[in-house]
Amino acid sequence: MITKFDSLFAGHVDMEDVGYEGIPVNDRSFSDEYLATCFDKTVAIAQVMDRNGYDTFWMAEHHFQPEGYECLPNILLLSTHMAHLTERINFGCGFNIAPMWHPLRLAEDFATADILTKGRVIFGVGRGYHTREVETFGSPLLDQQGNRDLFEEQVELILKSFNERSFSHHGKHYTVPPRVPYRGYELEEITLVPRPLTLPVETWQPIQGATPRALDFMAKHGIKGIIGGGVAEGGAIEDVIMAYNEAEHRAGRDTLPGENLSIGYHFMLADTQEKAIEEAGKYYEENLKMFGPLRLVRSLSDEQIEAMGDPKRAPTAGLPTIGRAVERGGFLCGPPEVIIEKLKELEAQYPGLDRVSVGQPVGTPQSVILEQLEWFSKEVMPEFATAEAAVPADN
Numbered sequence: 001m002i003t004k005f006d007s008l009f010a011g012h013v014d015m016e017d018v019g020y021e022g023i024p025v026n027d028r029s030f031s032d033e034y035l036a037t038c039f040d041k042t043v044a045i046a047q048v049m050d051r052n053g054y055d056t057f058w059m060a061e062h063h064f065q066p067e068g069y070e071c072l073p074n075i076l077l078l079s080t081h082m083a084h085l086t087e088r089i090n091f092g093c094g095f096n097i098a099p100m101w102h103p104l105r106l107a108e109d110f111a112t113a114d115i116l117t118k119g120r121v122i123f124g125v126g127r128g129y130h131t132r133e134v135e136t137f138g139s140p141l142l143d144q145q146g147n148r149d150l151f152e153e154q155v156e157l158i159l160k161s162f163n164e165r166s167f168s169h170h171g172k173h174y175t176v177p178p179r180v181p182y183r184g185y186e187l188e189e190i191t192l193v194p195r196p197l198t199l200p201v202e203t204w205q206p207i208q209g210a211t212p213r214a215l216d217f218m219a220k221h222g223i224k225g226i227i228g229g230g231v232a233e234g235g236a237i238e239d240v241i242m243a244y245n246e247a248e249h250r251a252g253r254d255t256l257p258g259e260n261l262s263i264g265y266h267f268m269l270a271d272t273q274e275k276a277i278e279e280a281g282k283y284y285e286e287n288l289k290m291f292g293p294l295r296l297v298r299s300l301s302d303e304q305i306e307a308m309g310d311p312k313r314a315p316t317a318g319l320p321t322i323g324r325a326v327e328r329g330g331f332l333c334g335p336p337e338v339i340i341e342k343l344k345e346l347e348a349q350y351p352g353l354d355r356v357s358v359g360q361p362v363g364t365p366q367s368v369i370l371e372q373l374e375w376f377s378k379e380v381m382p383e384f385a386t387a388e389a390a391v392p393a394d395n
Contacts, residue, residue, distance in 0.1 A: 002347050002384045004055035006357040007373060008094055008229055008264060009045055011038045011059065011072035018363040019282035020314035025289050028067040038071040041366045043082055048370050050086040052377035056122060057082075058094035058226075058357065063133045069290050069362050076113045076121065083117035091117070094226065095126030095206060099139035099147060103154040104176070107161045107192055114196040124204040124226075125158070127151045129294055149173075152217055159221055161192040162201045204262070208296070210240040212247070219244075219251035228330065229264015229357045235330035236263050236346055245352075259352025266331050267358050269375050273334035277322050280333055284322040286363030289314075332358070336379035343384070 013034060017023045046057050059078065062070035072078060079091035096106055113121045127148065128134040131141050140146035153171045160167045166189040169176040177187040205218055207225040218225060225244055228234040241257055248255045266284070270276035289308050292300050299320065307317035325331040332339045343356065358376060360369050 001351075002343065002354060002356055004355040005053075005377075005381050005384075006056040006058055006092065006262065006355060007045070007049060007054060007359040008058040008060070008092075008357050009042060009359060009369075010070045010362060011042060011062065012362040012364075013038050013041070013068040013071060014365045015068060015286070015363050018286040020285045020289065020308070020319060021311045022282070022286065024309050024311060025067060025069075025293070026309065030066060030068045035066065035068060035071050038068075039078070042072065042078065043085060044366060045369055045373070046082045046086055046089060046091075048373050050089040052374055053381060054089060054373070054377065055355070056090040056092045058092035058124075060094055061096050061100075062130070063100070064136065076109045079121045080113045080116050083120050088120075090120050090122055092122040092204065093124035094204065095124040097128040097134065098125045098151050098154040098158070099128055099134050099141070100137040101154075103157045103174070104161060104192065106154075107158045108194070110201075111162075111192065111194045111196040114198050114201075115194055119198040122204065123201050125151075125155055125223075126206050129296060148213070155217075155221065155223075159201070159203070162196055162199065165195065166191050207240055207244065210243050212243075215244055215247035216250065219247040219253065224260040224262070226262045226264060226357065229266060229359060234265045234325075235328070236350065241350060256350075256352030258350025259354075261350075261353060262355040262357050263346065263350075263353060264357040264359070266361050267339060267372065267376065268331075268333050268360075269336060269339065269372055269379075270333070271335055273326070273338055276333035276335075277326060280331065280361075281322040283361040283364045283368075284325060284331060285319075287361030288320060290362050336375075339376075339380055340383045343380070347384075 013030060014037070015028070042059065049057050059072055059075040060070060061073065061075050063073050065071055075093055075096065082091060098106065110121065110123050128141055134141035134147070139150060150173055153173050157169050157171070157174055157176065160169060168189045177190040180187055202224070203221070204224045204226055207227050227237060227240055241261060244261060245255060245257050248260065266287070268276040268280035270279055288297060291297060292308055293305050304317055304319055307313045308319065322331060326333045329342065332342055346356070347353065360372060
């Protein structure tokens with residue numbers, strides 16, 4: 001039963017001339033001052049969500065993007081700031097990219113945020129998908145096997161530091177603590193200071209390829225999964241949902257399909273589905289222009305990816321359309337009753353699902369995001385079993 005509604009925002013600035021015929025992704029460049037407007041935009045979204053009964057505002061960690069698409073480098077710091085500007089909304093790390101951190105620095109920073117926000121930050125980790133980001137910080141990404149090996153060891157070390165007051169770790173990449181003399185004795189164990197007050201730490205991870213190794217790792221450590229709605233194609237991908245459920249069973253958990261998962265969607269409300277599709281089309285296209293060349297949309301051919309960089313070729317290159325995305329159920333478009341119907345079908349199909357994330361593609365301006373989130377909260381959320389969503393705050 002769906003009881004929680006979230007939204008994901010990766011931190012894009014407002015843009016002009018978006019869509020397949022708009023400015024190519026690699027040709028965008030904004031001033032330092034304009035890139036910094038993403039922070040006020042993020043705060044505005046959080047405050048609208050806070051007033052209107054949403055459960056969690058998810059943000060993504062990214063670096064080095066003068067193009068303006070993903071401009072939030074430290075979501076733990078930002079979450080702590082925004083907790084003082086809101087009343088009840090939770091802040092989700094969607095996601096901290098572990099290979100760009102020392103794992104114990106990430107653990108300390110999360111623990112600090114957990115304490116300062118009184119438990120309103122939700123921990124999340126990912127492997128990364130931008131070579132410019134991960135490789136610049138000295139970790140592998142082109143070497144996917146190396147990236148996976150590093151990530152898994154980092155997460156194991158982080159969770160050990162959360163769950164054990166005194167611990168040690170001896171792995172391929174980390175020896176913690178180092179065998180060095182300290183104040184008259186030789187270190188054998190170490191303690192994270194501070195440790196989170198909210199234990200056990202709820203941990204989330206994106207599900208992209210859904211390989212058995214990845215899903216078994218998540219199930220082994222009790223890590224929950226987010227499917228779609230950000231860089232990934234949105235909607236409920238049945239094969240992925242069932243594969244995660246099977247991994248949970250292999251780990252000894254008797255869970256229902258959809259349990260411990262969040263399903264993400266992009267959406268656009270309008271008086272008719274046709275109008276919603278028309279209004280959302282250019283934002284859908286901009287999102288695909290951004291993420292397609294990063295090989296995050298499996299259905300795209302090399303020729304299509306190349307055509308996306310040329311606004312003259314793109315419109316006739318047979319690229320995916322918003323209409324097709326709506327037909328396949330990955331993008332929700334239409335009046336409230338249409339979206340309610342789609343989500344009710346999702347709820348019936350996956351009885352363990354209790355969390356859905358809804359938001360807008362990169363390139364969507366602040367005014368549209370705020371309007372859409374408020375409209376959704378008032379006419380869609382009350383139809384589901386969440387008392388907080390049914391009675392939005394007055395101010």
